[in-house]
Amino acid sequence: MEDLEKLHFTGTVWRPPHEAHSVLLQVTVGCTHRACKFCSLYGDLRFRMSPLEEVEADLQIIARYQPRARRVFLVGANPFVLSYGRLVRLADLIRDYLPKVATIGMFSRISDIRQKTPEQLRDLRLRGFTGISIGTETGDDPTLHFMNKGTTAREIDEQCRKLDEAGIEYYFTYMTGLAGAGNGHRAARASVELFNRLHPYIIGVVSLTLFPEAPLWQEVRDGRFVEASEGERLEELRTLVAGLQIPVTVMAHTVSNAVPLLGRLPEDRARMLRELDDARRRFNERELAAYRRGIVHL
Structure with a gap:
């Protein structure tokens, strides 16, 4: 491909699994927060x-090939931080070419929604802005505070209600193991309480996987944070799936999930819980921990 046909992507490009068929367009680089532990x-x-x-320039290239x-997915850690006026200009520009x-x-x-x-x-x-992917990670305030997420469960509730009222579809990310050893059930229960008040279309589940x-x-090396076992993470996910009372798709099938799980609630709940129970019987802690140690990149 000639130099003029190279898209402007900076660093590693991330997108949620459900955006696999979307056109990717970089509009921001990096994250405004850069503080999550x-x-x-x-x-x-x-x-x-x-x-x-x-x-x-990127839209000109995309228009030739697609x-x-x-659907377009705007690339960057949190492009919704852009001002209302900037987002309107981008929507107009996208439709000029696509x-x-x-x-x-x-x-x-x-904070971008706020x-x-x-x-x-x-x-x-x-103007077509829907499908906002939000890295909530958890609804457990002690964990949000410890991990420097820069938000609280109350703020998640307040801002997502604004999205509900505006008719903007949104997706959550939940991270098993984030609360640390012994705290998985607490984090799952707090998240269930929060999520059941809201209307996420998808809850994408990942599992804490640390790199240097x-x-x-x-903090793990210094003993200030003890990671949850793989078994506890599966129990945490089970608590989440069992407690959610809203219609939602749960997608726990990324590389960070030692045991992949996918289904729609409430209709697939029994099958999903059965799969988690089967996994707990089939795999021991050593096997699951070995899988996580083998992950070299997310």
Whole structure:
């Protein structure tokens, strides 16, 4: 491919599994927060907005190769931090080059939603912004505080209700093992209480997998954080699946999940719980821990 046809991607590109068929378009680089103890995804990348000239150049290339694209996923740790005006400009630019695009998705932090008024959110929904992926990780306040997530369960509740009112579909990420050894049930129960008040379309489940670049790695080495066992993580996931009373798809099938699980609640609950129980009988702690040690990249 000629230099003029290279898209402007910086660093490793991340997208949720359910965005596998979406066109990827970089509009920001890095994360505005960069403080979560468990995270090693964005390294030393400083947050910046992509110049509109770069975005337009990428759209010109995409239009040649995927002119009938129906969905665009905006790349970056949390592009929803962009101002309302900037997002409107991006939506207009996307449709200038990809007129068949119906919806636009992206990652968001809870604080990014807080910056938008209800009226702005409703207008963004009319412009196709739906499918907001939010790394909630947990609804357990002690864990959110310890991990420097920069939000609380109450704030998650308040801001996602704004998305509900605006008609914007959103997806959560839940992380088993994040609360540490002995705290999995507490974290799952707190998350169930929070999630059952809201309307996530998908809950994507990952499991805490540490790499040396993450600040939490050193805390584990120093004994300030004790990782949950693999068995406890499966029990935590079981508590989550058993407690959720909302209609939602649970997707726990990424590389970080030693035992993959996928289903729709409530109709698949019995089958999912049975699979988790079977896994607890089939695999011992040593086998599951060996799997996690073998993960070299997320």
